[in-house]
Amino acid sequence: MGFKSHIQVRNLNVYYGKNHVLKNITVDIPDKKITVIIGPSGCGKTTLLKSFNRLIDLVDGVNATGEILVDGVNILDPKTEVVDVRKKMGLLSQKPYPLPMSIYDNIAYGPRIHGMRNKKELDKIVEHYLREASLWEEVKERLNEPASGLSVGQQQRLCLARGLAVEPEIILGDEPTSALDPASSQRIEQKFLELKNRYTIVVVTHILRQAKRLADYILFLYMGELIEHGPAQEIFENPNQELTREYIRGIIS
């Protein structure tokens, strides 16, 4: 392949109990681009995304085989320190979940865990990442108030800032706009487009138009199989597979 890749997936199979959720996935996620995972509901999009930072570990009876190499390290190897893997990736979930603490502490949570104790440094980090997520102006007067008091759109930007504050190389988005109003969704999309020069971004979406707006690279999953992947333009304009064509035309969904 012609691009560098943080995340390389090799023969990944994921089972939930007897359910074979991901089947033999092999793909490289391109660096510093937005990769969008599309496909009908229940096709394994979110599972694939959550395999990248091993959040699938939380599912009962999960079993994964194959390899996911993040910077060359197989994260499915039991010896891999899962905390180090997760630190490399920020996650935006479907519904924003701020931590049950103040706005300031939400951002400082990650840096503090990773050893940052200096109050002045923390102040700088908090301001920097809140600005990065375009939230600073809205919250600078009330940093010590509970994060749960923010609007849903603001909460999602807070979650973005919180993730960025850990200084990841990768941002994962699991349908990150699905709980947001159109204006807030647009702001998040805008953020992704701004951030893609510096971060590798992987987004799951079921909204085709969003995929078209964001994607540099597309993975199309269907019933747990990776049907097709490639640069967004190619996939949208001239897909190789009949299934992909049908999905993009809206015949299957």
Add this chain to the structure above:
Amino acid sequence: MDFRKIEENFFKVLMIFSTLIIFASLFWILIIVAIKGIPAMNLAMITQAPKGGFYLGKEGGILNAIIGSLLVASGSTLLALILSLPIVLYINVYLTKKSRLAMFTRFSLDVLWGIPSIVYGAFGFSIMLFFGLRASLLGGIITVALLIIPIMSRAMDEVMQMVPIELISASYSLGANRLETALKVVARQALPGVLTAVLIAFGRGIGDAASVIFTAGYTDSISFSLFRPVATLPLAIFYQLGTPFPEVQARAHASSLILTIIIMLISIASRYLTKKFKSFVVK
């Protein structure tokens, strides 16, 4: 009127009636306790130890029992908290939802919850005999702690089970390990519930007579020693009611009033604290 409407109204009236019974019972108890307790109530009741013996004494107060009860209840609540928090954090953060161990722990706690307090008292007493200990504050604290651990743990467990998995995922995805997630996120999200659980357990501990009758004993003097017997309010009521003298029986009602007021204050504090810490909770 059609049948469905009658049905609807019938059950509505039934529900309102049942609800009213709750208020009625509360007010009835309060009024009886107040009517019978207030005549024997005076400043000496809460500022002095009994004079002339708790059984026959008509003078002095029950400060010994108030202090004793607060010591037993606080000590046992603290001890129970130290043991309950690790239990609930372990079964909620470290074990999965379907874990057998978590299921068995919950089952055990439920069984322990149902065991009558006199059985805890007898159990504590036989353990103390085995070790050659006398009835003491320490014995009372340990026995009452055993009694309230299941209550406290299960009450905390119920709120911790409600913590959304996505919130836990959010903490993990920032690189937090399980301990950090348990202490900084799960415990914090569940904090209002944890406080309520602690205060419910305290209320249960301070009001229980059967668990302390053999283990904490009773004394007329004010004692702070862990290794000597202490008086407690429920037992003060029990002994005073058992006398043949109407004056002393009236003092039992005054003691009931004091205990009831303490428990009411705890309930109000619990409401207030729960509300205060709720603002940080993520919905």
